Amino acid sequence: MSKILVSDPIDQAGIDILSQVAAVDVKTTLKPEELIEIIGEYDALMIRSGTRVTQEIIEAGTQLKIIGRAGVGVDNVDVPAATRKGIVVVNSPEGNTIAAAEHAIAMMLSMSRHIPDANASVKRGEWDRKTFVGAEVYKKTLGVVGLGKIGSHVANVAKAMGMKLLAFDPFISRERAEQLGCQLVDLDLLVQQSDYITLHIPKTPETTHLINAEMLAKMKPTTRIINCARGGIIDEQALAVAIQQGQIAGAALDVYESEPLKDSPLKSLGKEIILTPHLGASTTEAQVNVAIDVAEQIRDVLLGLPARSAVNIPGLSPDVLQELKPYMQLAETLGNLVGQLAGGRVELFNVRLQGELATNKSQPLVIAALKGLLYQALRERVNYVNANIEAKERGIRVIETRDASVRDYAGSLHLEATGTLGTHSVTGALLGEKEIHLTDIDGFPINVPPNKHMLFTLHRDMPGIIGKLGSILGSFNVNIASMQVGRKIVRGDAVMALSLDDPLPDGILSEITKVPGIRDAYTVTL
Numbered sequence: 001m002s003k004i005l006v007s008d009p010i011d012q013a014g015i016d017i018l019s020q021v022a023a024v025d026v027k028t029t030l031k032p033e034e035l036i037e038i039i040g041e042y043d044a045l046m047i048r049s050g051t052r053v054t055q056e057i058i059e060a061g062t063q064l065k066i067i068g069r070a071g072v073g074v075d076n077v078d079v080p081a082a083t084r085k086g087i088v089v090v091n092s093p094e095g096n097t098i099a100a101a102e103h104a105i106a107m108m109l110s111m112s113r114h115i116p117d118a119n120a121s122v123k124r125g126e127w128d129r130k131t132f133v134g135a136e137v138y139k140k141t142l143g144v145v146g147l148g149k150i151g152s153h154v155a156n157v158a159k160a161m162g163m164k165l166l167a168f169d170p171f172i173s174r175e176r177a178e179q180l181g182c183q184l185v186d187l188d189l190l191v192q193q194s195d196y197i198t199l200h201i202p203k204t205p206e207t208t209h210l211i212n213a214e215m216l217a218k219m220k221p222t223t224r225i226i227n228c229a230r231g232g233i234i235d236e237q238a239l240a241v242a243i244q245q246g247q248i249a250g251a252a253l254d255v256y257e258s259e260p261l262k263d264s265p266l267k268s269l270g271k272e273i274i275l276t277p278h279l280g281a282s283t284t285e286a287q288v289n290v291a292i293d294v295a296e297q298i299r300d301v302l303l304g305l306p307a308r309s310a311v312n313i314p315g316l317s318p319d320v321l322q323e324l325k326p327y328m329q330l331a332e333t334l335g336n337l338v339g340q341l342a343g344g345r346v347e348l349f350n351v352r353l354q355g356e357l358a359t360n361k362s363q364p365l366v367i368a369a370l371k372g373l374l375y376q377a378l379r380e381r382v383n384y385v386n387a388n389i390e391a392k393e394r395g396i397r398v399i400e401t402r403d404a405s406v407r408d409y410a411g412s413l414h415l416e417a418t419g420t421l422g423t424h425s426v427t428g429a430l431l432g433e434k435e436i437h438l439t440d441i442d443g444f445p446i447n448v449p450p451n452k453h454m455l456f457t458l459h460r461d462m463p464g465i466i467g468k469l470g471s472i473l474g475s476f477n478v479n480i481a482s483m484q485v486g487r488k489i490v491r492g493d494a495v496m497a498l499s500l501d502d503p504l505p506d507g508i509l510s511e512i513t514k515v516p517g518i519r520d521a522y523t524v525t526l
C-alpha cells in the first residue's frame, strides 16, 4: 500500500480522501532533518506553506511521486529539483482565492480604521476615540499589483466600495484590466498615485524587493500598503524606515521574508502597521477547498491518472485535461509501440496531431507520446513531468505538427520515430471515444486494437506466408489471438499485425525472418 506524509495542518476532508488509497501519516512538527530522515518511506507528500521542500528533501524522497501543495504558492518547493526527479508538483490554484482576497480587503479596512489597536485599547479598559480617527476608502485610489485571480477579486470588491482602481500587471491585457474597472499603468505611476497599494503577485527573482526604498520614496505620505501575497516582495527593513519616517502612512502584512516572523523592526511600530501570521488562506471554506482539491490529485496520481493542476506539467488545465484524457492513453500507447518498432536510439520524433486534435490545446498529447516512446528505456522513471527533459538529455529532437484536414476519425495521432535503425511510423485513433485502434503501421492501413504481446511483419503479399508464420508460432507454443494484413496493392508489400496470447520466446524472430517473402519482423510488448 502507498504511504502519504502530511507535514502541515490539512483539513480532515483531505485526509479522508488520501486514506482511500494509502496509509496516511500526519506529522506537522517535523524539523527539516527529521523530514529528510523519514521522507524515503513515502510515495506522496502533502504540505502547506509551513514545510520547505528543499532539493535535499527531494533527493531523500526516493519513492516520492507527487508533492501536493494545499494552497497556491509553491515558492517553498524546489520545483526544478522535483521536475528533474520526475516528481509531480500540484497545487490548488483557486481553492483559497476568495479567502486571500477577503483578507486583503479586511487588512485595508482594519488599517484604515485602526481596528486592531482600538480593540486592544477597549480591552485594556480605555475609551479613546481621538487616537483612532481613521480614513475612508471611498473615492480613494487602490493600486493593485498583480491582476490575477486574487487581485481581480480584490478589484471587484474595491470597485463596489467606490474606489478608483489602478493596476500593474505586465502579463494582463488592457481589455481585461478595463473589464475589471482598472486602469493599467506602469508601477511607477501606480505607486505615485495610489492611496492604497495591494500586492497579489508571486515571489520570483523579478518580484523580490519590488517594493524597495526607492519605490517607497515615490509614495504619498498618506499611502498604505498591503501585502497578502508573499514575504520578500517588500523590503521589510526599508518599509520599517519609511513608516518610522512618515514617508508612508502604514502597512498591513500577512507574509514575511522569513516565517514565522521573529526579531523584526516591524514589530516595534505602532498602530500604523498590522501584522497577521500568514492567515490569508485560513478560512474554514478555503481549507476544505484546498484539502479536497489537492488530496484528489494525490489520489489520482497514485492511481496512475494525470493531475489536473500540476505546476510542472505544461498545459494541463482541468478542462483541457478532461477533454484530452481519453487521448492521453492513445498517445502513450502509440509512443511505446513506435519506440519498439524503431528499436535502437531514436534521434527524431515527429508527432502529428490530426483532425480535431490539431489545436494548441492538444500539446499534452505530445508529452504523453514522448513518455510512451521513452518507456522502454526508462520504465516507471519516465512520466509526464520529466519526459521532455529526458528526451532532451537523450538528444531526441521532437517535432510537433498539426493537420486538421485528416478526417478519417474525429481525432487521430500519427507518430514517426527515426533512429539508428531506420524510420517507423504508427497512426491510431479512438473508436467509440475510448477504444484505441491502430489504423496504420509504416504507411500500411490496418485496424487492430493494441494487445499486450504483438508481432508485426513486413512482407511480400503472396500465398503461403501466413501459413508458414502460423506454423512457426505454433512450434514455439505461441497462441495467435487475432491477425490482420494491411496492404496498399495486391501482391505488393504488406504489413501483418498479430495479437498474441503469449510473449514471444527468444530466437523466434530469426526463424520468422528466414521465411521467404518476410523482410522484417518486430515484437512489441505493451
Ligand SMILES: NC(=O)C1=CN([C@@H]2O[C@H](COP(=O)(O)OP(=O)(O)OC[C@H]3O[C@@H](n4cnc5c(N)ncnc54)[C@H](O)[C@@H]3O)[C@@H](O)[C@H]2O)C=CC1
Pocket: 071, 072, 073, 074, 093, 096, 097, 100, 145, 146, 147, 148, 149, 150, 151, 168, 169, 170, 171, 172, 200, 201, 202, 203, 206, 207, 228, 229, 230, 254, 255, 278, 279, 280, 281, 282
Ligand atoms: N497570504 C496567503 O495566505 C495567500 C497568498 N497567496 C499568494 O497570492 C499571490 C497571488 O495569487 P493568485 O492571484 O492566485 O495568483 P495568479 O497567478 O492568479 O496571479 C498572479 C498575477 O501576478 C502577475 N504577475 C506576475 N509577475 C508579475 C510582476 N513581476 N509584476 C506584476 N504582476 C506580475 C501575473 O500576471 C498574474 O496575473 C501569490 O503569491 C500567492 O502565493 C495566495 C493564497 C493565499
Ligand SMILES: O=C(O)C(=O)COP(=O)(O)O
Pocket: 048, 049, 050, 070, 071, 072, 073, 074, 096, 278, 279, 280, 281, 282
Ligand atoms: O496558498 C498560498 O499561497 C498561501 O500562502 C497559503 O498558505 P497556507 O496554506 O495557509 O500555509
